[in-house]
Each structure stands twice: as C-alpha cells, then as structure tokens.
Amino acid sequence: MGKSKRARPRLSGTDVPRVDGAAKVTGRAVYVDDLPPMPGELHGRAVRSPVPRGLLRGVHFDSSFDWSDVTVVQAEDLNENIVAVIVDDQPVLASDRVNHVYEPVVLLACEDKRKLARAVDAVTLDITPLEPVLDIETSLSGDVVVWGEDNVQKRYRIQRGDEDIDAAIERCDVVVHGTYATPSQEQLYIEPQGVVAHWDEQGVHAIGSIQCPYYVHKAFMRALDEPANRIHITQAVTGGGFGGKEEYPSIIALHAALLSRKSGRPVRMVYDRKEDMEATTKRHPSRCEITSGCDRNGRLLALKMSVAMDGGAYVTLTPVVLSRGILHASGAYQWRDVHIEATAVATNTPPNGAFRGFGAPQTIWAIERHLDEVARRLGMDPIELKTQNVLREGDTTATGQVLRTSVGSLPCIDKAVTKSGYYEKRKRGPIIEGRKARGIGASVFMHGAGFTGSGERRLKGKAAVDLLPGGRLCIRTASTDIGQGTETVFRQIAADAAGVGLADVDFAVPCTTHVPDSGPTVASRTVMVVGSIVERAAREIGERVAAEQSARGGTFAAAGDRLLAEGEVTSLLTYEAPPWVNWDDDTYRGDAYPCFAWACDVAEVEVDLDTFEVQVTGFWSSVDVGKAIHPAMCKGQMEGGTLQAIGWALCEEVIWQGGKVQNPRMTNYIIPTALDAPPFHTFLVETPFSYGPGGGAKGIGELPMDGGGPAIAAAVEHATGLSAKEMPLSPERLLSLSISSSKEAS
Amino acid sequence: MKITLVLNGAKRVVDSAPGVRLLDVLRGPLQMPGTKEGCGEGECGACTVLLDGEPVNACLVPIGQCAGRDITTVEGLGAPAHLSPLQACFVQEGGTQCGICTPGMLLAAEALLRRSPRPTDGEIREALAGNLCRCTGYQRIVESVRTAATMRRDDGGHA
Numbered sequence: 049m050g051k052s053k054r055a056r057p058r059l060s061g062t063d064v065p066r067v068d069g070a071a072k073v074t075g076r077a078v079y080v081d082d083l084p085p086m087p088g089e090l091h092g093r094a095v096r097s098p099v100p101r102g103l104l105r106g107v108h109f110d111s112s113f114d115w116s117d118v119t120v121v122q123a124e125d126l127n128e129n130i131v132a133v134i135v136d137d138q139p140v141l142a143s144d145r146v147n148h149v150y151e152p153v154v155l156l157a158c159e160d161k162r163k164l165a166r167a168v169d170a171v172t173l174d175i176t177p178l179e180p181v182l183d184i185e186t187s188l189s190g191d192v193v194v195w196g197e198d199n200v201q202k203r204y205r206i207q208r209g210d211e212d213i214d215a216a217i218e219r220c221d222v223v224v225h226g227t228y229a230t231p232s233q234e235q236l237y238i239e240p241q242g243v244v245a246h247w248d249e250q251g252v253h254a255i256g257s258i259q260c261p262y263y264v265h266k267a268f269m270r271a272l273d274e275p276a277n278r279i280h281i282t283q284a285v286t287g288g289g290f291g292g293k294e295e296y297p298s299i300i301a302l303h304a305a306l307l308s309r310k311s312g313r314p315v316r317m318v319y320d321r322k323e324d325m326e327a328t329t330k331r332h333p334s335r336c337e338i339t340s341g342c343d344r345n346g347r348l349l350a351l352k353m354s355v356a357m358d359g360g361a362y363v364t365l366t367p368v369v370l371s372r373g374i375l376h377a378s379g380a381y382q383w384r385d386v387h388i389e390a391t392a393v394a395t396n397t398p399p400n401g402a403f404r405g406f407g408a409p410q411t412i413w414a415i416e417r418h419l420d421e422v423a424r425r426l427g428m429d430p431i432e433l434k435t436q437n438v439l440r441e442g443d444t445t446a447t448g449q450v451l452r453t454s455v456g457s458l459p460c461i462d463k464a465v466t467k468s469g470y471y472e473k474r475k476r477g478p479i480i481e482g483r484k485a486r487g488i489g490a491s492v493f494m495h496g497a498g499f500t501g502s503g504e505r506r507l508k509g510k511a512a513v514d515l516l517p518g519g520r521l522c523i524r525t526a527s528t529d530i531g532q533g534t535e536t537v538f539r540q541i542a543a544d545a546a547g548v549g550l551a552d553v554d555f556a557v558p559c560t561t562h563v564p565d566s567g568p569t570v571a572s573r574t575v576m577v578v579g580s581i582v583e584r585a586a587r588e589i590g591e592r593v594a595a596e597q598s599a600r601g602g603t604f605a606a607a608g609d610r611l612l613a614e615g616e617v618t619s620l621l622t623y624e625a626p627p628w629v630n631w632d633d634d635t636y637r638g639d640a641y642p643c644f645a646w647a648c649d650v651a652e653v654e655v656d657l658d659t660f661e662v663q664v665t666g667f668w669s670s671v672d673v674g675k676a677i678h679p680a681m682c683k684g685q686m687e688g689g690t691l692q693a694i695g696w697a698l699c700e701e702v703i704w705q706g707g708k709v710q711n712p713r714m715t716n717y718i719i720p721t722a723l724d725a726p727p728f729h730t731f732l733v734e735t736p737f738s739y740g741p742g743g744g745a746k747g748i749g750e751l752p753m754d755g756g757g758p759a760i761a762a763a764v765e766h767a768t769g770l771s772a773k774e775m776p777l778s779p780e781r782l783l784s785l786s787i788s789s790s791k792e793a794s
Numbered sequence: 795m796k797i798t799l800v801l802n803g804a805k806r807v808v809d810s811a812p813g814v815r816l817l818d819v820l821r822g823p824l825q826m827p828g829t830k831e832g833c834g835e836g837e838c839g840a841c842t843v844l845l846d847g848e849p850v851n852a853c854l855v856p857i858g859q860c861a862g863r864d865i866t867t868v869e870g871l872g873a874p875a876h877l878s879p880l881q882a883c884f885v886q887e888g889g890t891q892c893g894i895c896t897p898g899m900l901l902a903a904e905a906l907l908r909r910s911p912r913p914t915d916g917e918i919r920e921a922l923a924g925n926l927c928r929c930t931g932y933q934r935i936v937e938s939v940r941t942a943a944t945m946r947r948d949d950g951g952h953a
Contacts, residue, residue: 075828
C-alpha cells in the first residue's frame with residue numbers, strides 16, 4: 049500500500065533563501081577569474097583599431113621586441129572569419145578594413161601579463177583612414193555609405209487603421225508634435241567580461257562570464273569549424289550581465305579559443321574596465337519623432353511615429369532590438385490609427401547590442417514624454433490622460449493583438465497613484481523651499497514577455513529534469529543565473545511540480561555538453577518560458593514516481609530508486625507556445641508577445657535650482673508580475689532595474705568624440721551609489737497568466753527599465769516647468785533648457 | 795621581499811615586490827579569491843578589505859604598506875556552515891543578487907557596524923557609498939545591514 053503524494057506547502061509565492069547565497073556571501077562563489085590558473089596558462093589580449101574607419105594596409109611587429117614567447121593570431125588563422133549572430137557582416141578579426149575604433153585586429157598571448165601589455169604596444173596597424181559616419185543623422189543622409197547600400201541595417205513598419213495617417217491626424221481636435229532622444233548607455237556589470245579557453249582531445253572548452261552558452265557554442269561552430277559535440281561552453285558564476293553578456297561573449301571566447309589553439313596552451317582573457325567599456329556593446333542610441341492627434345476630451349486617436357536607432361558598425365542583434373522598439377513605441381495605450389516606421393542605421397562606432405529593455409526603453413521614453421505634452425495641451429493631468437487611454441483586457445494593440453488575458457494596467461496605476469499620493473501632490477504644484485524645488489511625476493508602461501512573435505516557436509527551447517537516487521531531481525537547462533535568481537526560482541517551480549522539497553532539487557551547471565538548448569537568458573523569458581518547460585518536466589517525473597508508488601508502495605525516494613534500477617528516468621521537453629499565438633513576420637501584425645507585464649511608476653524629485661542637480665527622494669512602483677514565485681526577488685528586479693533607469697535618466701552618458709569613448713572609466717561614467725538611490729516602495733500586483741509557471745508568472749526582468757526615465761522627467765517638469773525630451777537630465781542639459789525657455793518666454 | 799602580515803587572524807608571510815597590489819597578493823599567493831576586481835582604480839569598492847579595521851580598496855594599496863598589519867577579507871567573516879548575522883541577512887533579505895559586489899559590501903558594512911552599532915539608514919548609505927552595486931538598487935542591502943545590526947545588538951555585540 050503506497051502513501052499518497054505528500055502534501056507540502058507550496059514554495060511558489062514564498063521568499064526561500066537564495067540557493068547560491070551562502071557561497072556568494074562567503075567569497076566562495078567561483079567567478080571566471082577566480083578559477084585557478086591552468087598549467088601553462090597564457091594571458092590573452094587584442095590589438096585594436098585606433099581609428100573609426102579605414103583600410104587596413106598591414107600589421108607591423110616591432111623587430112626590436114622579443115616575440116619568441118608571444119603567440120600571434122590574425123584574420124588568416126580563422127576557418128571562417130565571421131561572428132555568427134544574425135547577419136554575416138562582422139569579422140572575428142579585421143582583415144582588410146576597420147569599421148570602428150577598438151575593432152580587434154590582432155590577438156596576442158603571453159605567460160607574462162606585463163610583457164603582454166608591452167607586446168600590444170609593439171604592434172602597429174597601418175591604416176589609411178576613411179571618412180567615418182558617427183551619428184544617426186549623418187548616416188540617414190546617406191552622404192557617406194559605410195554599410196550595405198545605404199547604411200540601413202533594418203527597417204520595420206507597423207500600420208493599423210486609416211492608411212492616410214496625415215489625414216487622420218488632421219481631422220483631430222488636438223495635434224501635438226515632438227522629437228525625443230536617448231543616449232548610449234553602458235551596462236556596467238561590476239564583473240568585467242572574461243573567458244578561459246583550452247583545447248584537448250575532446251575539442252575546445254571555454255568557461256566564462258556568459259549569459260547564453262549556446263550563443264557562444266553556435267559562434268564556435270561557425271568560426272572554428274568544429275562540430276557541435278567538440279565544443280564545450282560553460283557558464284561560470286556571473287557577476288551581472290543585463291544583456292551586455294548576451295552576444296558579446298562569443299567574441300571574447302573566440303579570441304581566447306583562437307590563441308589557445310595556436311599556442312597549444314590554455315588562455316585566459318579578462319578585460320580591464322577600460323577595455324570593457326570601450327570595446328563591448330552598449331544600448332542603441334535613439335531618436336523618435338511623433339505627431340499625434342486626439343479629441344478634446346483626451347481620447348487618443350491617431351499616431352504617426354518615426355524611430356531611428358544607431359546600430360553601430362555591425363548588425364549583431366540590431367534587428368531584434370529595433371523590433372522590440374517598434375512593438376513598444378505606441379506605449380500602453382489604445383490608438384485607432386497607427387503608422388510607425390523604424391529604421392536602424394550603421395555608424396562607425398562599436399556595435400551596439402543587448403541591454404535590459406532592448407529597444408523598448410528608448411521608444412517608451414518618447415511616447416511617455418509625448419503624452420505628457422499632450423496632457424499639458426489639453427489641460428489634463430498626464431496620468432488622467434494615460435488612465436483614460438490605457439489598454440484593458442479585451443482591447444486591441446497597434447499590431448492587432450487582442451489582449452485576452454492578464455492585463456494589470458488599471459490595478460497598477462491605482463496602486464501606485466494611491467500609495468504615492470500622486471494626485472494630491474500634483475495638484476499642490478511644485479514645493480519651493482529656498483533653492484530646492486520638489487515635484488512628482490509618473491509613467492505607465494507595459495513590456496512584452498518572451499521572444500517576439502514567432503521567436504519562441506522557431507527557437508524550440510528545451511529543458512530536462514532527471515530523477516536522481518534518493519528521490520532527488522536535477523534540472524538541466526541552458527538558462528543561467530546572472531543574479532536574477534534562476535537557480536532558486538527554477539528549484540521552487542520544480543519542487544512544487546514534482547511534490548518534493550527545495551533541498552531535493554539540484555541545478556546543473558549550464559555547460560553545453562550536458563544541458564539542452566533552452567534558448568538564451570534574455571527577453572524576460574527565463575521564468576515564464578523556460579520555467580514552464582521545467583515545470584512540465586518536473587511534473588512528469590513526479591507523476592511517474594507517484595504512479596510507481598501507487599503500484600508497488602513505498603516512499604517517493606524508494607519508488608524513484610526502483611524506477612532508476614530499470615534505467616534512466618528523464619523528462620526532456622520542448623517549449624509549447626500558447627496555441628492561439630499568431631504572428632505575421634511580413635506584415636508585423638498579430639500577437640507580438642503571449643502576454644505583457646504592466647506597471648506604473650511614480651517618482652518624487654528635488655531639484656536644486658542653482659546647480660540643477662536632481663535627487664530622487666521617493667519612488668513608487670506597482671507591477672503586474674502575473675504571479676510572484678519569489679516576491680522578494682521580483683521586487684529586487686524592480687528596484688535594481690529602476691535604479692539603472694534612474695541612472696540612465698540622470699547621470700549615465702557615454703561621451704563620444706571621433707568615435708572614441710571619452711569616459712571609459714567608473715570615475716567619469718557615473719552610476720548611482722547607495723546615496724543616490726531613493727527609497728523604493730514596490731507593490732506586486734498579480735493577474736496570473738495561465739501559461740506561466742508557478743501559478744501564472746510572467747516575465748518582468750526588463751520591465752523596470754522602461755518607466756523610471758519618463759517618471760523622473762515628468763517629476764522634474766512638475767518641479768521646474770522644464771520639459772526634457774532628451775536624456776540624461778544632467779545639470780548641464782537642464783541649465784540649457786532653462787536658458788532657452790526663458791528666451792522663449794521673453 | 796618577505797612581508798609578514800596577519801590575514802583573517804592568521805600570521806602569513808608572502809614574498810613579493812613591495813609595489814604589487816594587495817588585491818593581487820590576496821587573490822594570488824595568499825589564495826583568497828573572495829576579494830574581487832571591478833575597476834582597478836578605487837571607484838567600485840568590489841576589492842574592499844579591512845586594513846587594521848579600516849575599509850580600504852585593495853587595488854590601491856601596495857603590499858609593502860601591509861607589513862605587520864591586520865587584514866580581514868570576506869573569507870574571514872564566516873563560512874557557509876557558520877554565516878555571520880551580516881552574511882545571513884544578505885542571503886535572507888535579498889542583499890545579494892549576482893554577488894560580485896557582495897564581499898566588498900560586507901566588509902564596508904562590517905567596518906560600519908563595529909564603529910556604529912546603531913546606524914541610521916542614512917549612515918548605512920553613507921558608509922556604503924563607496925561600494926557600487928548594479929543589481930539590487932541598494933534597498934535590500936540597506937535592509938540587510940539594518941537587520942544585522944539589530945541581531946548583533948541582541949547577541950551582546952558579537953559579530
């Protein structure tokens with residue numbers, strides 16, 4: 049007689065201690081540069097282009113330098129000189145031309161790190177400079193073509209309702225026009241990029257600070273011409289990524305692997321902060337132009353928008369960034385007629401790439417600031433206008449998607465507005481005491497969870513759960529924990545689904561040799577998409593063991609061991625998208641994402657009217673997460689992501705000159721400290737998504753990046769009357785706005 | 795040159811050129827990789843250790859200056875089976891996400907709590923202002939330190 053399945057309290061919804069916490073707080077977590085040196089290990093470095101564009105005539109090695117113990121790799125050492133991402137335009141090493149400052153040309157390795165630095169200086173690149181293109185406007189003009197036929201790396205268009213958008217706008221009572229811009233932003237994970245590579249009879253091995261081991265695997269297959277089973281990519285404990293370690297690690301890993309192959313020795317490449325900030329990917333700068341029409345009661349009607357993004361010198365992930373950008377450009381609102389065109393252009397700057405939000409923060413900045421202006425013209429409070437027009441369950445988006453489920457827009461607005469006292473504070477007007485002015489502002493936003501449109505179906509992500517001896521389970525997935533808590537939350541999901549305890553679940557180190565390709569750790573998909581596969585697989589294992597218990601009795605562990613005696617017990621499953629998700633890649637219409645997460649942010653600021661420094665004194669955030677499997681970790685994502693958004697809005701800016709980064713150091717690229725961070729009041733709203741694991745979880749990792757900037761700009765406008773349409777709201781820019789608006793006034 | 799120092803309560807001798815960074819000596823010959831390098835220029839605080847009880851950036855301290863002195867790294871605060879209240883709070887309260895800033899953050903917090911057992915939130919933020927975190931937004935770090943302070947006081951002031 050078997051026992052029935054033990055009834056345990058559900059782990060989903062509880063703040064279990066982080067599984068990797070003890071290792072991290074005792075300094076025992078092993079990040080890539082904590083790995084002890086391998087026998088014979090060399091250090092590796094890249095020699096990089098000093099100019100943004102030119103013809104590479106030759107490479108000279110100083111003959112007075114002792115090269116005998118230095119390994120040299122150049123373009124000809126590659127089987128196929130391509131970094132495999134989406135379009136085959138980026139070489140691993142420049143061969144006949146360079147297209148951005150810091151483009152890698154030569155790789156060097158040496159056992160002596162200091163000699164290696166001298167070796168880098170002993171290489172001269174003979175480059176004939178060509179005229180570079182360094183900004184969006186110049187690129188769009190097409191005067192100088194640096195990529196493809198016309199510098200355009202990608203275009204999209206979204207159209208809904210009246211095709212004659214200009215006529216539709218003209219018929220509206222109130223027409224507003226504006227232009228908006230966002231700058232480059234650096235991910236600034238505190239652990240720099242790093243990889244250690246070596247070769248042996250099993251092939252090539254690389255371990256590193258990596259979000260997506262299978263991306264590196266794919267890049268290795270292409271550039272090194274090795275078969276899949278001879279490539280072993282492992283994620284080490286990773287000190288932050290935020291997208292910056294999504295596609296870039298393929299490059300640093302290839303560099304280390306090439307040097308290792310040529311030298312016959314293991315090679316360690318860890319960037320110093322300056323090289324990291326200069327050479328790796330950053331957020332796409334953007335420009336948006338919006339003309340909108342609404343009726344005099346504030347009903348939004350017609351939206352015409354053009355979006356331009358700077359992809360940098362090579363395409364990398366730009367088509368997907370632009371896609372997400374255009375799909376979020378109309379904001380969280382219902383429009384009748386929509387016409388949006390989005391264009392990504394090339395410039396001779398280091399390729400831009402993934403950074404939390406991935407195109408959406410750029411366009412949401414624009415639409416939110418624009419609607420703040422529309423509200424001002426109507427004499428309405430912006431949140432009144434936004435609440436009136438926000439999408440609700442059953443409404444249709446700009447791509448024609450009917451929001452059939454899990455729409456927490458109104459509860460989020462209500463909660464944030466109530467808890468912050470927004471309306472009372474707004475009506476009171478700015479509070480001016482001495483040279484300080486206080487104001488309050490808000491933003492409303494949504495963020496699509498998971499890959500766009502047909503992405504997940506094409507990806508066919510997989511995850512596995514194995515039964516281990518003693519009634520234990522092991523989760524095998526390529527999804528990485530980069531701080532957001534994958535290792536903990538997946539264990540909660542699996543334990544609940546199988547009916548075991550948290551301590552009974554292992555999480556395999558993400559190494560491509562052992563784990564299936566779950567798809568990349570990006571797009572806010574890890575819990576919602578991959579977690580749902582883990583849940584199904586764990587449930588299947590649990591059911592198999594329970595069936596054995598019913599048949600022949602015993603504990604879960606005893607029944608499990610009997611099954612294992614007959615052979616492996618594994619559930620390897622593929623993601624199943626909700627059956628009703630329908631997306632047309634050609635017309636850009638349909639269900640852009642299975643669901644959206646929703647939020648409302650309210651920021652309170654204090655502006656020093658002499659120095660124009662802005663201090664964020666309070667921040668309220670209400671977020672619809674579907675279901676919070678680990679509430680503290682959900683809030684941690686909101687708080688951390690919001691502070692990155694605050695940094696972007698106030699003090700972070702990559703300064704470029706001649707295609708070079710002028711501030712590639714933490715000294716002069718400023719991110720918020722504990723003194724800059726406001727007290728966060730975060731409220732989780734749960735409108736479960738029935739296809740989400742753990743009771744309906746949705747993806748939320750990127751959502752917080754969208755709302756902080758516009759909320760702060762609205763608060764600064766409330767405090768000072770200055771309406772910023774460009775980020776960051778640095779003291780210099782606010783002063784400049786103040787001068788130009790007093791000129792207008794007089 | 796041979797340099798003698800006390801590391802996490804134990805006497806250690808290293809043979810090193812005096813100008814080598816303390817950070818490199820800790821992570822290399824002294825085999826204490828818990829102290830991390832984030833920027834190499836004293837901005838991020840990931841390399842914070844206690845030198846005679848005072849928080850310093852190990853990337854800016856030459857080993858020659860450490861002769862005869864007392865150094866505490868994160869490894870000296872507690873072990874996985876015996877977490878200090880401060881370490882336990884970071885795990886429990888969400889004070890650590892990716893963990894790379896955590897060792898430095900813990901040492902800075904330890905220095906604060908030793909000199910100021912009842913810190914206000916403002917004092918906590920001031921003490922941690924030299925430790926950059928990109929993941930947490932700092933709120934849960936501040937809460938962790940506040941909770942740990944209470945636990946330490948209840949425990950009669952023991953770390």
